Amino acid sequence: MSVLKYKFLKINNINKFKVYLITFISNFILFYSPIIFLFYKNFGIDIFKIGIIFSVTSISNIIFEIPFGLFADKKSPKLSVCIGSVMITLSLVGLFFSTNFFQFLICAIFMAVGDAGMSGANSVLLMNLLEREEEVFEISSISSGISNILGGLIIGFIYNINIRLPFLISMVLSILNLFLYLSISEKHINTEKEKVQIENVNFKTAFFIFKKQIFIFLILLLSYISIPQVAIYFPEYLDFFKINAKYIGIMYMIANIISMFGTKFHQIYLKKYNPIVKLKYCFLFLMISTFVMWISKNFFVSMFFYAIYRFITGYFYLLFSMYINSKTDLHYKSTILSIKNVIVQIAFILSDPLVTFIIKEFGISISYCFAFISITVIFLIVLFYKTGDSKETLFEKKPA
Template structure:
């Protein structure tokens, strides 16, 4: 199926949802409202656990009732979560915001990918998803630039102004076309789970990706701001730095070129190595240029990995219950992420350096698992 309308609408929706004006100062915003670093990571971990519980039910719902209905509902909740974030001033309200986001992310997980994948030709997967990622990055880039000006007026305004683009994104979701032609079929969880891990090696891939994404999340969202302050960078420059980082993430559109040049295996291994090296450097440096450069490289590497990851996962699925299987993959990833998040949070509370040491060890483990995965895939192809 080739539905260009869906593709273009999803580009615009992800672009609008990139306008998170509080992104560059998210940790500082929460701390200004009374949260400690350990409370921030605790809330994040609770959110991950809830996502684990909701992932598969949402996938089953999407496959049965349609991708559009699911996206409409979760994007409305997305808007509500931004409103709650703006009014939050206590642990309970910030926890509520993350609970809403857990519902949203578990609903979006697999569903947006399944809708786009069902609207394009198989040979354009990496290019389309590369652009999809880039549009989200572009929105966040513009928001990061504007954030510097908004912060100068009021930290609170960064949360307030985020509400409006999310309202527009929710409206545009109503214009999507439904593509789930098998929605009347009731997929069974046990059957879907067996299908998801029919090839046992895919679980190594899923765990590896989950670890590297958690490292990316921790280093570029939570630990980076403390690292900038340690390096002597004023908070007013955080928005500019984040804008530069997001600009680099636009190279995700070139992921297809990199994988064609090196192959999926070599491309991912190279990018993993870069993430690991940067985490190790961050343990020891207090230099502002080195600090920003390593964070940029981590963000760039994971942005390039994204489209390759999506292609590999989707090509393993040969059944109609695509959203359910993708949700199962996400459920496993969320489990790994929640455990990893708690560990990083505990170690980061002791010291920033300990936080980066933990990220380095997780990157090394992810690196090893990915090498083993590709080795098993190669052996399987050789036997065929």
């Protein structure tokens, strides 16, 4: 091996480690999420006001998401990420000291604005460290699984020591992450054409991007209305089988490990295949899984198909980010990823009350029936969708 090749591999491995570290910390900063409901209730915040806090968070995120994406593309993804990181840190400082509803509400707004500054721009910034841009999404998915497992194992213990301690830990990690992002160099603009492209980044550009990719955004919206809910309300499904609550944490950890294997499987074996084909197979397996979970009365059969569901979702969500990224010019990547995040937020706003109503009125099994029907409809749409160009699939061009 030549000296130059050795140095290249060494630098590449160091950069990859940095991406793993940054994405892990970014996810782990929110390790307090499972106890936030209990934290609010500890200060006498009732369920209605907690709902207001969550709603204001989502609405604030939607309002600031695309402007930050445009700012990142026009000015600097690094600056956008740093502003977002500072806002998240201030929010965590506020949570550490807050005691009433209005203080918590302000913290939630700061957190939403910070998340808007980070999302989209952070992926674009991290792409500068890797040879293959799509690897950012794969690494982020694996890091998310690891942070969820570790966070789930320790959050209860830390919260019992002191209810404010989780926010102090997250605060320190957020400051550390800020310095790690500051250490990343941005790509320089070299040509007049690139300068013109950047000058043309505006809300009209964002609308044009949305219109151009409207089909994939529609599939993304429909997917996020039903598919994530299967995992979100999984504890309720375990309660349906009378599983002791003390085992939920263990099963949650196993489920995250399975999702990580799904991500790694895609990274090693599936990345070379046409994304539209992968998407079709994903919907097919998700259909089968939710159908069995709907009709099955056997716990072990249901858990086997839930494992399949988690394995598939380990890379299912990546397909959207990878496709959107591959079809977007370098100078618009933050904007389009911000649009994607807005779509996801809208999907959750629509789905949360709908799915909770179904569970409350008809039971958890019927919610899986809803998921099965929704996924079937999406599968049929994707299966029969044709682009205007007969030589082109949704994701890739066919050989001439």
